[in-house]
Amino acid sequence: MNAPxxxxxxxxxxxxxxxxxxxxxxxxxxxxxxxxxxVSSFLLHVQPAKVSRHALRASYTLGLGLISLYLFFILCGxxxxxxxxxxxxxxxxxxxxxxxxxxxxxxLVVRNMHRWAAHLMVLFVMLHMCRVFYTGAYKRPREFNxxxxxxxxxxxLGLSFTGYLLxxxxxxxxxxxxxxxxxxxxxxxxxxxKYLLLGGNVVGQDALTRFYALHVIVLxxxxxxxxSVHLFRVRKDGGLSRPGEADDTSVESIPLxxxxxxxxxxxxxxxxxxxxxxxxxxxxxVFSWPHLVFRxxxxxxxxxxxxxxxxIFWNAPLEEFANPIHxxxxxxxxxxxxxxQELVSxxxxxxxxxxxxxxxxxxxxxxxxxxxxxxxxxxxxxERTVANTIFTVCLIVAIVLTIIGTMFRGPNWGWVEPWGPxxxxxxxx
Amino acid sequence: xxxxxxxxxGVTRRGFFQLTLGWVAGSFAATATVAAAVRFLVPNVLxxxxxxxxxxxxxxxxxxxxxxxxxxxxxxxxxGNTFRCLSAVCTHLGCTVNRAGKxxxxxxxxSVFNDEGGVESGPAPRALTWYLVALSKDNRLLVDKGQxxxxxxxxxx
Numbered sequence: 109m110n111a112p113x114x115x116x117x118x119x120x121x122x123x124x125x126x127x128x129x130x131x132x133x134x135x136x137x138x139x140x141x142x143x144x145x146x147v148s149s150f151l152l153h154v155q156p157a158k159v160s161r162h163a164l165r166a167s168y169t170l171g172l173g174l175i176s177l178y179l180f181f182i183l184c185g186x187x188x189x190x191x192x193x194x195x196x197x198x199x200x201x202x203x204x205x206x207x208x209x210x211x212x213x214x215x216l217v218v219r220n221m222h223r224w225a226a227h228l229m230v231l232f233v234m235l236h237m238c239r240v241f242y243t244g245a246y247k248r249p250r251e252f253n254x255x256x257x258x259x260x261x262x263x264x265l266g267l268s269f270t271g272y273l274l275x276x277x278x279x280x281x282x283x284x285x286x287x288x289x290x291x292x293x294x295x296x297x298x299x300x301x302k303y304l305l306l307g308g309n310v311v312g313q314d315a316l317t318r319f320y321a322l323h324v325i326v327l328x329x330x331x332x333x334x335x336s337v338h339l340f341r342v343r344k345d346g347g348l349s350r351p352g353e354a355d356d357t358s359v360e361s362i363p364l365x366x367x368x369x370x371x372x373x374x375x376x377x378x379x380x381x382x383x384x385x386x387x388x389x390x391x392x393x394v395f396s397w398p399h400l401v402f403r404x405x406x407x408x409x410x411x412x413x414x415x416x417x418x419x420i421f422w423n424a425p426l427e428e429f430a431n432p433i434h435x436x437x438x439x440x441x442x443x444x445x446x447x448x449q450e451l452v453s454x455x456x457x458x459x460x461x462x463x464x465x466x467x468x469x470x471x472x473x474x475x476x477x478x479x480x481x482x483x484x485x486x487x488x489x490x491e492r493t494v495a496n497t498i499f500t501v502c503l504i505v506a507i508v509l510t511i512i513g514t515m516f517r518g519p520n521w522g523w524v525e526p527w528g529p530x531x532x533x534x535x536x537x
Numbered sequence: 538x539x540x541x542x543x544x545x546x547g548v549t550r551r552g553f554f555q556l557t558l559g560w561v562a563g564s565f566a567a568t569a570t571v572a573a574a575v576r577f578l579v580p581n582v583l584x585x586x587x588x589x590x591x592x593x594x595x596x597x598x599x600x601x602x603x604x605x606x607x608x609x610x611x612x613x614x615x616x617g618n619t620f621r622c623l624s625a626v627c628t629h630l631g632c633t634v635n636r637a638g639k640x641x642x643x644x645x646x647x648s649v650f651n652d653e654g655g656v657e658s659g660p661a662p663r664a665l666t667w668y669l670v671a672l673s674k675d676n677r678l679l680v681d682k683g684q685x686x687x688x689x690x691x692x693x694x
Contacts, residue, residue: 282632286645289630304575308583433607435632437644453646455660456629521647 142395152401156343158393159400162485163348168243171407172236177335178411179229183267184328186222194274196320198313201276202429209426216423217416223424225415226268230444233264241499244484244492245349251475253341256334258471263331265444270323272442273316281430282439284319285311290452290460311432351485437519446513447506453521467502588683592670595620595678595694603636603652611668611680612636619691622680623654624666634665641665653688664688 111119115135121127122134132149136142143157162168193212194204208215237257240246246254269287273280288311292302307314342348427436441449451459483489488496518524590609598604598615605612605625610633612623625633625641632645640657641650648659655664669684670692678692 282645285632286630304578307578307580308585310585312585314580314583433610433633435644437635439632439645449646452630453660456662459660460630520642520644 136397139395142397145397146395146401152397154339154343155396155400156347157396159396160347160350160393162350162392164394164399164403168485168487169348170235170239172232172239174404174407175411176229176232176236177339178408179225179232179415180331180335181408182225182412182415183222183229186218186225187324187328189218190222191324196274196316198276198316198430201274201316205275205277205426209423217419220419220422220424221415224418224422226271227442227444228415230264230268233261234444237261238499238503242487242496243349244486244489244495246475247349247481247484248475248479250341250345250349253338253345254475255472256338256341258468260331260334260338262468263327263334267323267327267331268442268444270319270327273319274323275426276316276430278427278430278436278439279425279442280427281311281432282435283441283445284315285435286439286441286449286452288315290456293457293461295461349485353484438517438521440513440517443510443514447509450509450513450517453517589679589681591673592622592678592680594676595672605636609680609682611682612641613678613680618694620670620678620694621688621691622668622670624668624682626666627661628663628665629659629661655688 118135122131127134133141133144136145146152146155146157190208193208193215195201205219208219240254240257246257269283273284288302288305291305292298294301303309305315305318306312307318346353440446448460448464451463453459478495480491482491515526516523592606592609592613595615598613598620600615600617603612603614610625612625614621614623627634627643627645627648629643629646629648632643634641634643634648634650637649639652641652641654642648643650643659643661646660648661649657650661650665651657653664654667656662667686667688667690669681669686669690671679671681672692672694673679
């Protein structure tokens with residue numbers, strides 16, 4: 109045998125009595141076994157036995173959804189580790205942060221990983237949404253999966269928001285004060301919602317307990333469930349979107365009512381028309397093992413490596429212990445909320461409630477309004493110029509607002525120029 | 538696949554009662570569960586600092602002074618023999634406002650208030666709140682943050 113040692117070792121392990129009981133199919137050697145490897149393994153069966161070449165093109169998806177998923181995994185792993193030390197108490201939470209930094213072995217790295225993975229997840233979920241928009245991948249039959257995606261985007265923001273209260277530092281305290289006050293501006297339910305979120309009228313122990321419960325179980329559980337549905341629908345809606353999909357008449361679904369009633373049907377016949385049809389277009393599909401599985405594994409390793417690299421060289425910020433009397437000046441939210449903070453600095457109701465609610469509603473109903481099916485599966489398709497232009501304008505406005513909030517706002521949220529002299533704070537009580 | 542036809546005239550008495558019972562029981566169970574869960578989350582007892590506090594003797598505050606009381610997040614304003622108490626909590630999103638010149642500045646989103654608490658500029662929707670000031674039997678200033686008063690209401694000693 110000329111195969112390298114690890115492969116020989118694997119082959120030997122897989123064919124032992126114990127190995128066969130664990131893996132069922134050994135290292136696949138034939139196309140039959142490649143299919144079997146996918147469908148008979150718990151971890152792999154979520155994915156199809158064959159995928160279209162188009163779906164594997166890194167230049168099409170950029171791997172953004174998968175990267176978001178991997179970041180979620182890293183966040184779950186590091187989050188559970190952090191839970192072994194964290195105490196959701198206003199008196200102890202901040203001390204635990206210091207312990208993680210100075211006392212616990214690798215504590216700093218785990219906290220840094222959690223923080224940077226969280227920032228990256230917000231970023232990559234946004235980028236993933238942009239990719240899906242610019243390739244028109246939210247169109248029939250994937251409309252509802254887009255809606256689930258919008259929900260997952262909100263859950264991701266909710267997870268970051270509830271997460272940064274937990275260190276109980278200045279950022280935590282004042283971000284939650286401002287955030288829950290924004291909730292208070294919501295029509296009719298606003299004040300009640302704020303009271304419910306805080307478990308009282310002030311940001312204190314009850315608020316910390318509630319945000320802790322939301323952060324470590326409620327929101328992750330909802331996110332996990334929605335991610336499962338999201339991935340399930342990717343498969344059921346016919347895999348990743350690809351060009352020419354809409355012109356393919358063989359994938360039109362057959363209304364149930366048109367089927368003759370005098371015979372019974374197998375599941376294959378009742379399945380939706382857009383389910384990948386094995387053998388329909390043999391040259392366009394390849395076996396998931398190894399083409400998909402190993403790409404995914406490689407990307408996972410890459411994501412872990414990048415997060416680890418960031419965590420080793422850059423420390424997660426920790427501001428001073430929460431001071432309920434004085435907010436820092438300026439009091440700034442994390443970057444992904446600074447566009448919103450800039451809007452709120454004009455009007456809490458319009459900028460904090462109306463504009464975000466309108467944006468989310470627009471995103472949610474988008475696939476039901478923009479129903480043309482031209483240009484699906486290609487980046488920046490010319491047939492989609494109008495939609496792409498509107499989306500790009502919104503995106504640029506959001507980016508400009510974020511840049512203003514990040515770089516051009518100083519003490520008292522006043523205008524500063526990042527290249528100018530540092531502004532002096534002259535006022536006190 | 539041979540389901541009975543859905544003819545409204547074909548509704549049987551038994552079918553009608555079964556359907557009604559199912560809907561009533563189902564909606565009751567759903568409503569009760571959600572209502573109980575939401576109500577459970579609304580606390581009945583709060584362990585928060587009280588709304589009323591004593592702010593010391595009137596003479597602790599010199600004439601014409603505006604004093605920030607940290608723990609209560611209020612400004613005590615004395616002019617001659619009149620006393621007033623102004624909330625330092627910004628009406629926009631709850632940050633603590635700072636004294637600046639003749640008025641107050643909010644560090645979070647840049648609201649500016651004049652010395653009467655009125656909004657000069659910025660996103661604040663309302664003027665800062667004035668609280669009721671009274672004199673206790675032992676001759677101390679007594680502030681009630683649960684009672685808002687208009688800006689022209691003074692305690693005169």
